[in-house]
Amino acid sequence: MAETIRIDWGRAELAGLYNRWPKDENGVPEEPVLLCKLSALDMSDELMLNMLEAYGIPCLRQYPGDGAFGKLVLGMSGEGTEIYVPKSLYIDAKELSKGAEIDEEL
DSSP, X not given: OXXXXXXXXXHHHHXXXXXXXXXXXXXXXXXXXXXXXXXXXXXXXXXXXXXXXXXXXXXXXXXXXXXXXXXXXXXXOTTOEEEEEEGGGHHHHHHHTTTSOOSBOO
């Protein structure tokens, strides 16, 4: 059974992510797909996000478990970072991420 991703667009809208995210003909944001899980210890998550955004692929990051609390208190998530991309751009994002040190291959 596929996991349902809950997105709170309120915070993402501040960064303009909501505006950049592809939408269907009714204006509903496209389904996000998990691209990879990266460690936050070596900034690989930030590098991946910046690289994908540079190629016009909007990215949504989630911190699994209590990772959001760690990010707030310590400045990094001990649980890593999950990076999601729009379903229609997944293949392009996967191709661009080849060669990156990904913690969890999907």
